[in-house]
Amino acid sequence: MGKKAKHKVRQTIALPLDDEVQTEAAYYARKCGITIEEALRIIKEARAPMPPKDAKAVPNSGR
16 A cells, blocks of 8 residues: 655645634635635635726627
8 A cells, every 4th residue: 555645734824814714714624624724725815806807908809
């Protein structure tokens, strides 16, 4: 049998998180079977501001 892969120690996400976000991360970590740090990263990415849509950057459909 092969050996188990060693887990690298990840740095915790240094964000000013409130209790609500930490509770939400803990909930999803339990439900999805991931670590709290991974859940915090996913929540952070989901809450990231979207880049502004530039009207000039959108190609014209020609209609």
